[in-house]
Amino acid sequence: MKKLLTALLFAPAVALAAGAAVHLDKAPDVQNDKAALQSGARTFVNYCLNCHGASFVRYNRLTELGLTEHQVKENLLFTADKIGEPMRVAARAGEQKVWFGAAPPDLSLIARARASADGSGADWLYTYLRSFYVDEKRPTGWNNTVFENVGMPHVLWQLQGAQVLNKEHKLELAVPGMLSPAEYDKVVGDLVGFMVWLAEPDAGFRKRLGFGVLAFLVVLFGFAYAMKKQFWKDIK
Template identity: 80%
Template sequence: MKKLLTALLFAPVIALASGAGVHLDKAPDVQGDNAALQSGARTFVNYCLNCHGASFVRYSRLTELGLTEQQVKENLMFTAVKIAEPMRIAARSDEQKLWFGAAPPDLTLVARARASEEGSGADWLYTYLRSFYVDEKRPTGWNNTLFPNVGMPNVLWESQGLQELNKDHHLELLVPGKLSPAEYDKQIADLVGFLVWMSEPDAGFRKRLGFGVLAFLVVLFGVAYPLKKAYWKDVK
Protein backbone atom coordinates (compact mmCIF):
# COMPACT_ATOMS: atom_id res chain seq x y z
CA MET A 1 0.00 0.00 0.00
CA LYS A 2 2.82 2.39 0.87
CA LYS A 3 4.49 1.73 -2.51
CA LEU A 4 1.23 2.45 -4.32
CA LEU A 5 0.74 5.75 -2.49
CA THR A 6 4.32 6.75 -3.25
CA ALA A 7 3.80 5.94 -6.94
CA LEU A 8 0.66 8.07 -7.04
CA LEU A 9 2.43 10.92 -5.33
CA PHE A 10 5.37 11.05 -7.70
CA ALA A 11 3.50 10.21 -10.89
CA PRO A 12 3.72 13.82 -12.20
CA VAL A 13 7.50 13.81 -11.75
CA ILE A 14 7.83 10.45 -13.49
CA ALA A 15 5.60 11.72 -16.23
CA LEU A 16 7.93 14.64 -16.82
CA ALA A 17 10.59 12.17 -17.88
CA SER A 18 8.26 10.24 -20.19
CA GLY A 19 6.47 10.74 -23.45
CA ALA A 20 9.47 11.36 -25.72
CA GLY A 21 8.63 11.11 -29.40
CA VAL A 22 4.87 11.48 -28.85
CA HIS A 23 2.96 14.18 -30.73
CA LEU A 24 2.22 17.15 -28.50
CA ASP A 25 -0.75 19.43 -29.03
CA LYS A 26 0.07 23.12 -29.22
CA ALA A 27 -0.92 24.89 -26.03
CA PRO A 28 -2.75 28.20 -26.51
CA ASP A 29 -0.65 31.15 -25.42
CA VAL A 30 -2.61 33.01 -22.73
CA GLN A 31 0.30 35.05 -21.37
CA GLY A 32 -0.84 38.63 -20.97
CA ASP A 33 -4.50 37.56 -20.64
CA ASN A 34 -5.13 38.25 -16.97
CA ALA A 35 -8.62 36.77 -17.02
CA ALA A 36 -7.25 33.44 -18.32
CA LEU A 37 -4.37 33.45 -15.83
CA GLN A 38 -6.74 34.20 -12.96
CA SER A 39 -8.87 31.24 -14.08
CA GLY A 40 -5.75 29.07 -14.17
CA ALA A 41 -4.76 30.21 -10.69
CA ARG A 42 -8.21 29.24 -9.39
CA THR A 43 -7.92 25.75 -10.89
CA PHE A 44 -4.40 25.39 -9.52
CA VAL A 45 -5.26 26.24 -5.91
CA ASN A 46 -8.41 24.07 -5.99
CA TYR A 47 -6.93 20.94 -7.58
CA CYS A 48 -3.12 21.05 -7.56
CA LEU A 49 -2.24 22.85 -4.36
CA ASN A 50 -3.81 20.08 -2.30
CA CYS A 51 -0.70 17.94 -2.79
CA HIS A 52 1.85 19.99 -4.73
CA GLY A 53 3.25 23.28 -3.54
CA ALA A 54 4.59 26.25 -5.48
CA SER A 55 6.91 27.47 -2.78
CA PHE A 56 9.00 29.77 -5.03
CA VAL A 57 6.00 32.03 -5.66
CA ARG A 58 4.37 34.19 -3.00
CA TYR A 59 0.64 34.81 -2.90
CA SER A 60 1.34 38.54 -3.18
CA ARG A 61 2.60 38.03 -6.75
CA LEU A 62 -0.90 37.05 -7.81
CA THR A 63 -1.78 40.74 -7.64
CA GLU A 64 0.30 41.08 -10.82
CA LEU A 65 -2.51 39.22 -12.59
CA GLY A 66 -4.94 42.08 -11.96
CA LEU A 67 -6.24 40.89 -8.60
CA THR A 68 -6.41 42.94 -5.42
CA GLU A 69 -4.88 41.66 -2.20
CA GLN A 70 -8.38 41.23 -0.79
CA GLN A 71 -9.44 39.09 -3.77
CA VAL A 72 -6.36 36.91 -3.36
CA LYS A 73 -7.00 36.46 0.36
CA GLU A 74 -10.69 35.63 -0.06
CA ASN A 75 -10.54 33.42 -3.16
CA LEU A 76 -7.08 31.91 -3.57
CA MET A 77 -5.18 31.99 -0.28
CA PHE A 78 -6.19 28.81 1.53
CA THR A 79 -2.85 27.63 2.91
CA ALA A 80 -1.40 30.82 4.40
CA VAL A 81 -2.24 33.64 6.79
CA LYS A 82 -0.17 36.48 5.35
CA ILE A 83 -0.24 37.35 1.68
CA ALA A 84 3.55 37.54 1.53
CA GLU A 85 3.83 33.83 2.35
CA PRO A 86 4.86 31.30 -0.33
CA MET A 87 2.26 29.07 -1.98
CA ARG A 88 2.94 26.03 0.16
CA ILE A 89 0.56 23.16 0.77
CA ALA A 90 -1.28 22.80 4.07
CA ALA A 91 0.40 19.52 5.07
CA ARG A 92 3.93 19.67 6.43
CA SER A 93 6.72 17.90 4.57
CA ASP A 94 7.50 15.67 7.55
CA GLU A 95 3.85 14.56 7.62
CA GLN A 96 3.88 13.73 3.94
CA LYS A 97 7.10 11.78 4.30
CA LEU A 98 5.39 9.78 7.02
CA TRP A 99 2.27 9.17 4.89
CA PHE A 100 3.84 8.57 1.48
CA GLY A 101 7.52 7.93 2.15
CA ALA A 102 8.60 11.23 0.54
CA ALA A 103 7.38 14.82 0.17
CA PRO A 104 5.52 15.66 -3.08
CA PRO A 105 7.38 17.60 -5.77
CA ASP A 106 7.06 21.35 -6.07
CA LEU A 107 5.38 22.57 -9.29
CA THR A 108 6.77 26.09 -9.47
CA LEU A 109 9.13 25.31 -12.37
CA VAL A 110 7.31 22.35 -13.91
CA ALA A 111 6.54 24.21 -17.16
CA ARG A 112 10.20 25.07 -17.72
CA ALA A 113 11.45 21.65 -16.61
CA ARG A 114 9.45 19.83 -19.29
CA ALA A 115 10.67 21.88 -22.26
CA SER A 116 12.28 19.53 -24.82
CA GLU A 117 12.94 19.00 -28.50
CA GLU A 118 9.40 17.61 -28.88
CA GLY A 119 7.82 20.87 -27.76
CA SER A 120 7.57 23.37 -24.97
CA GLY A 121 6.73 22.50 -21.40
CA ALA A 122 3.35 24.14 -21.98
CA ASP A 123 2.64 21.82 -24.93
CA TRP A 124 3.52 18.76 -22.86
CA LEU A 125 1.35 19.78 -19.91
CA TYR A 126 -1.55 20.75 -22.18
CA THR A 127 -1.43 17.38 -23.93
CA TYR A 128 -0.90 15.37 -20.75
CA LEU A 129 -3.80 16.89 -18.83
CA ARG A 130 -6.19 16.16 -21.72
CA SER A 131 -5.03 12.59 -22.39
CA PHE A 132 -6.40 10.62 -19.46
CA TYR A 133 -8.72 7.69 -20.13
CA VAL A 134 -10.46 5.03 -18.09
CA ASP A 135 -8.45 1.83 -17.68
CA GLU A 136 -9.76 -0.83 -15.28
CA LYS A 137 -6.42 -2.63 -15.38
CA ARG A 138 -4.67 0.23 -13.61
CA PRO A 139 -4.71 0.52 -9.78
CA THR A 140 -6.28 3.99 -9.94
CA GLY A 141 -8.61 3.14 -12.83
CA TRP A 142 -6.85 5.68 -15.07
CA ASN A 143 -4.23 5.68 -17.80
CA ASN A 144 -2.76 8.28 -20.12
CA THR A 145 -1.86 8.15 -23.81
CA LEU A 146 1.08 10.53 -23.37
CA PHE A 147 2.41 8.66 -20.37
CA PRO A 148 1.34 4.99 -20.55
CA ASN A 149 0.69 3.27 -17.20
CA VAL A 150 0.69 6.56 -15.35
CA GLY A 151 0.05 6.28 -11.62
CA MET A 152 -1.65 9.67 -11.34
CA PRO A 153 -5.46 9.71 -11.49
CA ASN A 154 -7.36 12.31 -13.48
CA VAL A 155 -8.23 14.81 -10.75
CA LEU A 156 -10.25 16.88 -13.23
CA TRP A 157 -12.42 14.00 -14.44
CA GLU A 158 -15.64 15.64 -13.25
CA SER A 159 -15.00 18.56 -15.57
CA GLN A 160 -13.71 16.51 -18.51
CA GLY A 161 -15.87 13.41 -18.24
CA LEU A 162 -14.73 9.85 -18.86
CA GLN A 163 -12.66 9.06 -21.93
CA GLU A 164 -11.87 5.63 -23.32
CA LEU A 165 -9.22 4.42 -25.73
CA ASN A 166 -11.00 2.89 -28.71
CA LYS A 167 -9.73 0.06 -30.91
CA ASP A 168 -8.02 2.57 -33.19
CA HIS A 169 -6.08 3.86 -30.17
CA HIS A 170 -7.88 7.21 -30.27
CA LEU A 171 -9.45 8.90 -27.29
CA GLU A 172 -13.23 8.94 -27.30
CA LEU A 173 -15.54 10.66 -24.81
CA LEU A 174 -17.53 7.93 -23.07
CA VAL A 175 -19.40 9.97 -20.45
CA PRO A 176 -19.67 13.78 -20.77
CA GLY A 177 -18.38 15.89 -17.91
CA LYS A 178 -19.63 19.14 -16.44
CA LEU A 179 -17.82 21.02 -19.20
CA SER A 180 -17.98 20.59 -22.95
CA PRO A 181 -14.73 19.44 -24.64
CA ALA A 182 -14.06 23.01 -25.79
CA GLU A 183 -14.70 24.39 -22.29
CA TYR A 184 -12.45 21.76 -20.74
CA ASP A 185 -9.67 22.54 -23.22
CA LYS A 186 -10.01 26.20 -22.20
CA GLN A 187 -9.78 25.28 -18.51
CA ILE A 188 -6.60 23.30 -19.15
CA ALA A 189 -5.16 26.07 -21.34
CA ASP A 190 -5.72 28.55 -18.51
CA LEU A 191 -4.17 26.18 -15.94
CA VAL A 192 -1.13 25.54 -18.14
CA GLY A 193 -0.84 29.27 -18.80
CA PHE A 194 -0.73 29.90 -15.06
CA LEU A 195 1.94 27.22 -14.62
CA VAL A 196 3.96 28.91 -17.37
CA TRP A 197 3.51 32.32 -15.75
CA MET A 198 4.42 30.92 -12.35
CA SER A 199 7.68 29.48 -13.69
CA GLU A 200 8.83 32.99 -14.64
CA PRO A 201 6.50 35.78 -13.47
CA ASP A 202 8.84 38.47 -14.80
CA ALA A 203 8.93 37.05 -18.34
CA GLY A 204 6.48 39.65 -19.66
CA PHE A 205 8.48 42.55 -18.21
CA ARG A 206 11.71 41.03 -19.52
CA LYS A 207 10.32 40.82 -23.06
CA ARG A 208 8.93 44.37 -22.95
CA LEU A 209 12.27 45.63 -21.68
CA GLY A 210 14.06 43.79 -24.49
CA PHE A 211 11.88 45.44 -27.15
CA GLY A 212 12.45 48.79 -25.47
CA VAL A 213 16.22 48.32 -25.55
CA LEU A 214 16.11 47.33 -29.23
CA ALA A 215 14.00 50.39 -30.05
CA PHE A 216 16.48 52.61 -28.18
CA LEU A 217 19.41 51.10 -30.10
CA VAL A 218 17.66 51.75 -33.42
CA VAL A 219 17.11 55.40 -32.48
CA LEU A 220 20.69 55.66 -31.21
CA PHE A 221 22.02 54.25 -34.48
CA GLY A 222 19.95 56.80 -36.42
CA VAL A 223 21.67 59.58 -34.50
CA ALA A 224 25.16 58.11 -34.18
CA TYR A 225 25.65 57.17 -37.85
CA PRO A 226 25.21 60.73 -39.24
CA LEU A 227 27.52 62.03 -36.49
CA LYS A 228 30.11 59.43 -37.44
CA LYS A 229 29.93 60.46 -41.12
CA ALA A 230 30.21 64.13 -40.24
CA TYR A 231 33.19 63.52 -37.92
CA TRP A 232 35.16 61.45 -40.42
CA LYS A 233 34.17 63.26 -43.63
CA ASP A 234 37.56 64.97 -44.03
CA VAL A 235 39.56 61.82 -43.34
CA LYS A 236 40.86 60.18 -46.51
Protein backbone atom coordinates in the same frame (compact mmCIF):
# COMPACT_ATOMS: atom_id res chain seq x y z
CA MET B 1 26.87 12.81 -2.44
CA LYS B 2 27.07 15.37 -5.25
CA LYS B 3 25.73 12.83 -7.76
CA LEU B 4 22.86 11.97 -5.43
CA LEU B 5 21.85 15.61 -5.02
CA THR B 6 21.97 16.11 -8.79
CA ALA B 7 19.77 13.06 -9.33
CA LEU B 8 17.22 14.27 -6.79
CA LEU B 9 17.18 17.74 -8.34
CA PHE B 10 16.35 16.46 -11.82
CA ALA B 11 14.15 13.52 -10.79
CA PRO B 12 10.82 15.31 -11.57
CA ALA B 13 12.03 16.29 -15.04
CA VAL B 14 13.23 12.74 -15.74
CA ALA B 15 9.91 11.33 -14.57
CA LEU B 16 7.99 13.67 -16.82
CA ALA B 17 10.09 12.55 -19.77
CA ALA B 18 8.97 8.96 -19.27
CA GLY B 19 6.78 7.26 -21.84
CA ALA B 20 6.75 6.87 -25.58
CA ALA B 21 6.75 9.83 -27.92
CA VAL B 22 3.22 10.99 -28.69
CA HIS B 23 1.61 13.72 -30.71
CA LEU B 24 1.32 16.92 -28.68
CA ASP B 25 -1.43 19.45 -29.22
CA LYS B 26 -0.44 23.11 -29.36
CA ALA B 27 -1.18 24.92 -26.12
CA PRO B 28 -2.81 28.34 -26.46
CA ASP B 29 -0.57 31.30 -25.61
CA VAL B 30 -2.42 33.30 -22.93
CA GLN B 31 0.52 35.16 -21.39
CA ASN B 32 -0.93 38.51 -22.44
CA ASP B 33 -4.47 37.61 -21.32
CA LYS B 34 -4.80 38.46 -17.62
CA ALA B 35 -8.36 37.12 -17.45
CA ALA B 36 -7.15 33.74 -18.71
CA LEU B 37 -4.23 33.72 -16.25
CA GLN B 38 -6.61 34.58 -13.41
CA SER B 39 -8.82 31.68 -14.48
CA GLY B 40 -5.76 29.43 -14.52
CA ALA B 41 -4.77 30.59 -11.05
CA ARG B 42 -8.25 29.76 -9.75
CA THR B 43 -8.11 26.26 -11.24
CA PHE B 44 -4.58 25.72 -9.93
CA VAL B 45 -5.48 26.70 -6.38
CA ASN B 46 -8.69 24.66 -6.32
CA TYR B 47 -7.46 21.48 -8.01
CA CYS B 48 -3.64 21.34 -7.99
CA LEU B 49 -2.58 22.98 -4.74
CA ASN B 50 -4.08 20.14 -2.71
CA CYS B 51 -1.14 17.91 -3.68
CA HIS B 52 1.34 20.02 -5.67
CA GLY B 53 2.95 23.12 -4.26
CA ALA B 54 4.36 26.17 -6.05
CA SER B 55 6.66 27.16 -3.23
CA PHE B 56 8.97 29.35 -5.34
CA VAL B 57 6.17 31.87 -5.84
CA ARG B 58 4.43 33.90 -3.15
CA TYR B 59 0.71 34.65 -3.14
CA ASN B 60 1.29 38.40 -3.40
CA ARG B 61 2.74 37.94 -6.90
CA LEU B 62 -0.76 37.05 -8.08
CA THR B 63 -1.52 40.77 -7.93
CA GLU B 64 0.62 41.03 -11.08
CA LEU B 65 -2.21 39.24 -12.88
CA GLY B 66 -4.55 42.15 -12.24
CA LEU B 67 -5.95 40.93 -8.92
CA THR B 68 -6.11 43.02 -5.78
CA GLU B 69 -4.69 41.77 -2.49
CA HIS B 70 -8.25 41.54 -1.17
CA GLN B 71 -9.28 39.31 -4.08
CA VAL B 72 -6.27 37.07 -3.53
CA LYS B 73 -6.98 36.77 0.19
CA GLU B 74 -10.69 36.08 -0.27
CA ASN B 75 -10.52 33.69 -3.22
CA LEU B 76 -7.06 32.12 -3.56
CA LEU B 77 -5.32 32.15 -0.17
CA PHE B 78 -6.14 28.58 0.95
CA THR B 79 -2.83 27.19 2.19
CA ALA B 80 -1.37 30.18 4.02
CA ASP B 81 -2.34 32.85 6.52
CA LYS B 82 -0.55 35.83 4.99
CA ILE B 83 -0.42 36.99 1.39
CA GLY B 84 3.36 37.20 1.49
CA GLU B 85 3.76 33.46 2.13
CA PRO B 86 4.78 30.94 -0.55
CA MET B 87 2.17 28.85 -2.35
CA ARG B 88 2.93 25.71 -0.39
CA VAL B 89 1.14 22.41 -0.79
CA ALA B 90 -1.78 21.75 1.54
CA ALA B 91 -0.96 18.06 2.15
CA ARG B 92 2.10 16.85 4.04
CA ALA B 93 4.92 15.09 2.19
CA GLY B 94 4.76 12.07 4.53
CA GLU B 95 1.04 11.63 3.90
CA GLN B 96 1.52 11.94 0.15
CA LYS B 97 4.13 9.18 0.14
CA VAL B 98 1.62 6.88 1.82
CA TRP B 99 -1.18 7.83 -0.60
CA PHE B 100 0.74 7.93 -3.89
CA GLY B 101 4.01 6.12 -3.17
CA ALA B 102 5.97 9.37 -3.65
CA ALA B 103 5.43 13.03 -2.89
CA PRO B 104 4.12 14.91 -5.99
CA PRO B 105 6.69 17.39 -7.34
CA ASP B 106 6.52 21.12 -6.80
CA LEU B 107 5.02 22.83 -9.86
CA SER B 108 6.77 26.19 -9.62
CA LEU B 109 9.12 25.38 -12.49
CA ILE B 110 7.27 22.51 -14.16
CA ALA B 111 6.77 24.32 -17.48
CA ARG B 112 10.47 25.22 -17.72
CA ALA B 113 11.55 21.76 -16.55
CA ARG B 114 9.49 20.12 -19.26
CA ALA B 115 10.80 22.57 -21.85
CA SER B 116 14.36 21.76 -20.79
CA ALA B 117 13.67 18.03 -21.04
CA ASP B 118 12.58 17.94 -24.67
CA GLY B 119 11.48 21.44 -25.68
CA SER B 120 7.75 20.67 -25.47
CA GLY B 121 6.96 22.72 -22.35
CA ALA B 122 3.39 23.99 -22.38
CA ASP B 123 2.33 21.67 -25.23
CA TRP B 124 3.20 18.59 -23.16
CA LEU B 125 1.30 19.84 -20.12
CA TYR B 126 -1.70 20.84 -22.24
CA THR B 127 -1.90 17.43 -23.94
CA TYR B 128 -1.19 15.52 -20.72
CA LEU B 129 -4.04 17.14 -18.78
CA ARG B 130 -6.46 16.23 -21.58
CA SER B 131 -5.29 12.62 -22.02
CA PHE B 132 -6.41 10.77 -18.90
CA TYR B 133 -8.56 7.68 -19.36
CA VAL B 134 -10.20 5.09 -17.14
CA ASP B 135 -7.94 2.13 -16.36
CA GLU B 136 -9.14 -0.25 -13.67
CA LYS B 137 -5.73 -1.93 -13.59
CA ARG B 138 -4.12 1.20 -12.12
CA PRO B 139 -4.25 1.88 -8.35
CA THR B 140 -5.91 5.26 -8.92
CA GLY B 141 -8.28 3.96 -11.59
CA TRP B 142 -6.71 6.27 -14.19
CA ASN B 143 -3.98 6.14 -16.81
CA ASN B 144 -2.66 8.59 -19.37
CA THR B 145 -1.70 8.22 -23.03
CA VAL B 146 1.04 10.85 -22.69
CA PHE B 147 2.53 9.50 -19.45
CA GLU B 148 1.89 5.77 -19.31
CA ASN B 149 1.24 4.27 -15.85
CA VAL B 150 1.26 7.70 -14.25
CA GLY B 151 0.73 7.72 -10.50
CA MET B 152 -1.32 10.91 -10.53
CA PRO B 153 -5.13 10.53 -10.52
CA HIS B 154 -7.28 12.58 -12.87
CA VAL B 155 -8.17 15.43 -10.51
CA LEU B 156 -10.12 17.27 -13.22
CA TRP B 157 -12.32 14.31 -14.15
CA GLN B 158 -15.51 15.96 -12.89
CA LEU B 159 -14.93 18.80 -15.34
CA GLN B 160 -13.85 16.69 -18.31
CA GLY B 161 -15.76 13.49 -17.68
CA ALA B 162 -14.42 9.96 -18.11
CA GLN B 163 -12.50 9.00 -21.24
CA VAL B 164 -11.76 5.45 -22.37
CA LEU B 165 -9.52 3.90 -25.01
CA ASN B 166 -11.57 2.56 -27.91
CA LYS B 167 -10.64 -0.38 -30.14
CA GLU B 168 -8.35 1.87 -32.17
CA HIS B 169 -6.57 2.85 -28.94
CA LYS B 170 -7.85 6.40 -29.27
CA LEU B 171 -9.41 8.46 -26.52
CA GLU B 172 -13.18 8.56 -26.46
CA LEU B 173 -15.44 10.41 -24.02
CA ALA B 174 -17.62 7.75 -22.38
CA VAL B 175 -19.13 9.81 -19.56
CA PRO B 176 -19.61 13.57 -20.11
CA GLY B 177 -18.35 15.94 -17.46
CA MET B 178 -19.58 19.27 -16.17
CA LEU B 179 -17.96 21.05 -19.13
CA SER B 180 -18.15 20.51 -22.85
CA PRO B 181 -14.90 19.37 -24.53
CA ALA B 182 -14.29 22.90 -25.82
CA GLU B 183 -14.93 24.42 -22.38
CA TYR B 184 -12.62 21.89 -20.75
CA ASP B 185 -9.87 22.63 -23.28
CA LYS B 186 -10.22 26.34 -22.39
CA VAL B 187 -9.89 25.59 -18.66
CA VAL B 188 -6.80 23.46 -19.27
CA GLY B 189 -5.31 26.07 -21.60
CA ASP B 190 -5.72 28.74 -18.91
CA LEU B 191 -4.27 26.41 -16.27
CA VAL B 192 -1.22 25.61 -18.38
CA GLY B 193 -0.80 29.30 -19.16
CA PHE B 194 -0.75 30.02 -15.44
CA MET B 195 1.88 27.32 -14.87
CA VAL B 196 3.99 28.88 -17.63
CA TRP B 197 3.64 32.21 -15.83
CA LEU B 198 4.54 30.52 -12.51
CA ALA B 199 7.81 29.28 -13.97
CA GLU B 200 8.92 32.82 -14.82
CA PRO B 201 6.63 35.61 -13.59
CA ASP B 202 9.11 38.24 -14.83
CA ALA B 203 9.18 36.88 -18.38
CA GLY B 204 6.86 39.59 -19.68
CA PHE B 205 8.93 42.37 -18.11
CA ARG B 206 12.14 40.79 -19.40
CA LYS B 207 10.80 40.69 -22.96
CA ARG B 208 9.54 44.29 -22.78
CA LEU B 209 12.90 45.36 -21.40
CA GLY B 210 14.67 43.53 -24.23
CA PHE B 211 12.60 45.30 -26.88
CA GLY B 212 13.23 48.59 -25.12
CA VAL B 213 16.98 48.01 -25.13
CA LEU B 214 16.91 47.11 -28.83
CA ALA B 215 14.91 50.25 -29.62
CA PHE B 216 17.41 52.35 -27.63
CA LEU B 217 20.31 50.81 -29.55
CA VAL B 218 18.63 51.58 -32.87
CA VAL B 219 18.17 55.23 -31.88
CA LEU B 220 21.72 55.37 -30.50
CA PHE B 221 23.05 53.97 -33.78
CA GLY B 222 21.24 56.75 -35.66
CA PHE B 223 22.84 59.44 -33.50
CA ALA B 224 26.26 57.75 -33.70
CA TYR B 225 26.06 57.52 -37.49
CA ALA B 226 25.01 61.17 -37.78
CA MET B 227 27.89 62.19 -35.50
CA LYS B 228 30.33 60.12 -37.53
CA LYS B 229 29.23 61.83 -40.75
CA GLN B 230 29.59 65.24 -39.08
CA PHE B 231 33.12 64.50 -37.83
CA TRP B 232 34.35 63.09 -41.14
CA LYS B 233 32.56 65.38 -43.60
CA ASP B 234 35.67 67.56 -44.27
CA ILE B 235 38.08 64.65 -44.57
CA LYS B 236 38.63 63.26 -48.04
